[in-house]
Amino acid sequence: MAQTVFHPANERGHADHGWLNAYHSFSFAGWYDPSKIHFGALRVLNDDTVAGGKGFGMHPHDNMEIITIILDGALEHKDNMGHAEQIAAGEVQVMSAGTGVYHSEYNPDKNKPVSLFQTWIFPSKRSVQPRYDQRAFDPADRQNKLQLLVSPIDNEDEGLKMHQQAWIYRTSLQAGNSLSHTLHTSGHGAYVFVVSGNATVEGQRLGRRDALGITDAGSFDIEATTDADILVFEVPMHM
Template identity: 55%
Template sequence: MKTILHKADKRGHANHGWLNSYHSFSFAGFHDPSKIHFGALRVLNDDTVSGGMGFGTHPHDNMEIISIPLSGDLEHKDSMGNTAVIKKGEVQIMSAGTGIYHSEKNKNHGEAVKFLQIWVFPKLRNIEPRYDQKAFSVEERKNTFQTVVSPLGTQDGGVGINQDAWFSLGNLDSGIETSYQIKHKNNGVYAFVLEGEIEINGQKLGRRDALGISEVDAIQIKASSDAEVLLMDIPMSF
């Protein structure tokens, strides 16, 4: 078993006024040679966007881009003609493929929007760009892990990703102990604590801490307090 611990206070940080962003991996002006990626997981940004502000139209290609709102309303527009608003309980994915332009904006002027922006290297390059969005019942992740992202063509219930990757969200009550079975033999898991405190295989983690684990079949999770956790089951080679 291999592990890598990423503490919350060791993340990159950029405050642009309208955007306050924490980077788990090297991004923009933050560069750490030990934090380039975890397997196919390339970017995990913890973003807060001020009311009415956002990212102007910009390009992407050959990247799987996942947005998970934590609070507020995030408006999306892209060159495929999609216009949508996503909010907590929903997950959006965009397969940039051969190339796409999109913008993201805080739909509301009176409150910030908080969301995770996650990039995953694709399994197949230069595919036709695609967009998907799905709402999930938060009640169905109480003391268990709910799949919210899963590989295209599977029947695992998540929004489809062009990669052998599964994302799961869990809301765990204090004292709950559970396990997570890694989906693919070549995958590892990057666990990100959204709220609360947990232990994974005995390693204590607090709010916004992360632990990457590979070369193992399953992990053991214990909630030291009420906790919200994102698990990203990711190919270690791609």
């Protein structure tokens, strides 16, 4: 029988730094909850709003798969390998930090905040050559179905690639519609995060920014009770 854990939006960590307003689904920086360290390989899910003209200065990462999903606005990325590009609304970027990278993230629009999710996933392989990839995803391709954003680097599934047997999906479900997702293996779980709207998953009602972790399930259903924008993270539960 499926096991679930409900993470309501109002129980996330919160840090308002003025230039950065951040909500943390899992323990991060100055916020620590021993019951919310990670969900399987999913280590970080930060819901960030960066003020106009502000950003994260140059800082290091290593041995982590970092996925950035832009909801509104744009984020300018620079790194010590010479990359400099903007990630715009509707785009997703994957960074395999591997042996180590330094990068900065900056909101180039001084008049408009940028809203984004940044997720960290533990890699299945350490000390890989650092790499980046990004892509724009057509919203029409997720209407009432799962759109694959990121998948494992060693298979032929669509989407951007990461060094982990994990899949990230997004769906825009219209009210009254439902879909089913079958997990790839019995050792995987799913973390369903509602970006906006309302949905029911495994009998649990979810609202804006609520999440449900699902384990020991071959498959599960998502039903939209209003129009809903939803992210689904399928990850190994044991590493």
